[in-house]
Amino acid sequence: MSMSTAVGGRAIVFGDDVNTDVIIPGRYLVSIDPAELAEHAFEPLGPEVQQRLRESAVVVAGRNFGCGSAREQASTCLIGAGIGAVVARSFSRVFFRNAINTGLVAVECPDAVDAIEDGGEVLVDYTAGTVTVGSGTFTFAPYPPGLRVILEAGGLIPYLMREAEAGQRG
Amino acid sequence: MGRTFAQKALERASGEKDLVPGQIVDAFPDLYMSHTASWRCIRTLERMGWPELYDVDRIAMVMDHIAPADNAKTAGYHALCRDFAQRSGVRKFFDVNAGIAHVVLMERGLVKPGEVIIGTDSHSTIYGALGAFGTGVGFSEITATWVTGKLWMKVPESIRVEVDGPLARGTYAKDVMLRLIGDIGADGATYCSVEFHGSYVEAMSVSERMTLCNLAMEMGAKNAFVPPDATTRAYLDEAGADPASYEVLLPDPDAEYRQVERVDGRSLVAQVAVPHTVDNVVPVTEVAGTKVDQVFIGSCANAKYDDLAIAADVLAGKTVAPGVRLIVTPASSRIMAKAASDGIVSTLLAAGATITNPGCGACAGVGGAMADGEVTFSTANRNFQGRMGSYHSRIYLGSPATAAATAVRGVISDPQELLA
Structure with a gap:
């Protein structure tokens, strides 16, 4: 049986340059628990945005999503809030790394971002390299194999633990 | 075709030859910096079942973000870090009295030209002020590197920034960078290596070069770089870095750049973000x-x-x-x-x-x-x-x-x- 590589659901749409202090304020970095962090995700934007985040499965954004700090919790707080994928025009490099390394699907697909409406349904298939929005399908470059294995293991640490275990079994 | 600084630094750290931008390699960093976030790395190591460390001498910890501790919880994190450093033999451990990680490591001769340095802080680009390749990563990546010694890295394209001086009165390195960030945008250098050249850069102190390289992060840079020169050498000598312990890497004159940006410092006025x-x-x-x-x-x-x-x-x-x-x-x-x-x-x-x-x-x-x-x-x-x-x-x-x-x-x- 092949593993499903599609994630999706309701979208919450943001603009350009959403920074890490807005995604998860520095005062909450005393935690690494996804559920605890999720309570404060996007807190600077107010409770209405936070509520919509919890009802969504895909974060959609413009350019440079996750710019700013190297804080890994910017990714884990979204996972804790039930987000399975982020579709953006572009990512800051540290956010992109942190997403892959914590098992959060992050794809750059500007055409899809144009087509997605706030509250609409989105499906991301990272093996096929497609984002489906209504009747439209948009493509993006699939992950290099080395990154895909990390993502599918649930992140860098689970990947390394699995590798170490496999090594011991020899 | 000539090679940029980034190509040379990642070739050195990966042992691979003829790297081109876009390639993904396993790099072996020379130094792994973690600041107050070190406790997250230690907790992650615990989750992994305390595997053996690749090279404890490449670990540097500096307690800077919350210093001294402001409550019992953060005090507990600090205690965890101190205890770990002592038990594991982390000699490059700096407590709450030392200062900001980047500056502490540079002024103590622990950052050297040509090295690849990763840090749990986006402003790790600052290490370029001494000709090193510094870049920010998440805490899981630091923990992974503690164990495996390596990390995947994409070879970046490079942007060449030329700054000519002298600067107008009342303007400084900060004004140069704010103007540049304003011009090319918060994502203008995303995933790029930013090299600083030009008459003003050559005349700058290492401290001013730190300001340039630090702020390169705010236009999305992966790393930043100022070519090491006599000024760098004097700084490193004073910091106690043995010249035999490092290799200066310089971009080739015919290296390929994605773009060239120029800042004319002579006509600059003070800038505000x-x-x-x-x-x-x-x-x-x-x-x-x-x-x-x-x-x-x-x-x-x-x-x-x-x-x-x-x-x-x-x-x-x-x-x-x-x-x-x-x-x-x-x-x-x-x-x-x-x-x-x-x-x-x-x-x-x-x-x-x-x-x-x-x-x-x-x-x-x-x-x-x-x-x-x-x-x-x-x-x-x-x-x-x-x-x-x-x-x-x-x-x-x-x-x-x-x-x-x-x-x-x-x-x-x-x-x-x-x-x-």
């Missing part, structure tokens, strides 16, 4: 007169010795405007000691400044928080909403001279008007 993004940059004259409640001179961008000296020059014999709080947080204990011994600290105190212990301080949201509706003028590198206290406060960014002038007047001011 206005809320809430770092690329929202205007000449100081456009926001002059804006009332502030607080001025913060601190952070890895601008709280080094010369930054404090510049602020003291502006503040000498004057006082901070009534109702304005001036907070000065030296970047390191060594900088603070020097500033104390040559009178800078007393000048600042006489002007009415609050001087805190070295570290990240208010830039990381610890001390110096703002109430609803307040405004801070800061020398740090970020003005994001809510970064310093209330989500309904505002942060403006500029040079230490502009900050000091603003503290004296109580409104955002062009430092030219106060410089003797």
Whole structure:
């Protein structure tokens, strides 16, 4: 049986340059628990945005999503809030790394971002390299194999633990 | 085709040849920096079942973001780090008294040309000031590197920035960078290696080069670079770095750049980044007169010795405007000691400044928080909403001279008007 590589659901749409202090304020970095962090995700934007985040499965954004700090919790707080994928025009490099390394699907697909409406349904298939929005399908470059294995293991640490275990079994 | 600095640095760290931009390689970094986030790395190592460390001498820990501890929880994290460092033999451990990680490691000779250095801090680009390849990563990546010694890295394209000087009076490295970030945008250098060249860069001190490389992060850079020269060598000698322990890597004259940017320092005026993004940059004259409640001179961008000296020059014999709080947080204990011994600290105190212990301080949201509706003028590198206290406060960014002038007047001011 092949593993499903599609994630999706309701979208919450943001603009350009959403920074890490807005995604998860520095005062909450005393935690690494996804559920605890999720309570404060996007807190600077107010409770209405936070509520919509919890009802969504895909974060959609413009350019440079996750710019700013190297804080890994910017990714884990979204996972804790039930987000399975982020579709953006572009990512800051540290956010992109942190997403892959914590098992959060992050794809750059500007055409899809144009087509997605706030509250609409989105499906991301990272093996096929497609984002489906209504009747439209948009493509993006699939992950290099080395990154895909990390993502599918649930992140860098689970990947390394699995590798170490496999090594011991020899 | 010639190679850029980034190509050479990643070839050295990966052992591979003829790397081209876009390739993904396993790099073996020379140094793994973790700051107050070290506790997260230790917890992650615990989750992995305490595997053996690849090379404990490549681990550097600096307790800077929350220093000293502000409550029992963070005190517990600090205790965890101290205990781990002692048990595991981490010799490059610096406690809450040392200062900001980047500056502490550089002034102690632990950052050297040609090295690849990863850090749990986005401003790790600063190591380029000494000709090293520094880049920020998440804490899981630091933990993974503790264990495996390696990390996947994409070979970046490079941007060449030419800065010609001398700079106009009242302008500094911070103004150069704010202008550049304003011009190319917060994502103008995303995933790129940014090399700084030109007559002004060659004439700069290492401290000023730190400001350039630090702020390169705010246009999305993966790393930054200033070619090492006699100035670098003198700094490294004083810091105690053995010349035999490093190899200077320079880009080839015919290296390929994605783009070339030029900043003419001679016609520059003081620049200010206005809320809430770092690329929202205007000449100081456009926001002059804006009332502030607080001025913060601190952070890895601008709280080094010369930054404090510049602020003291502006503040000498004057006082901070009534109702304005001036907070000065030296970047390191060594900088603070020097500033104390040559009178800078007393000048600042006489002007009415609050001087805190070295570290990240208010830039990381610890001390110096703002109430609803307040405004801070800061020398740090970020003005994001809510970064310093209330989500309904505002942060403006500029040079230490502009900050000091603003503290004296109580409104955002062009430092030219106060410089003797």
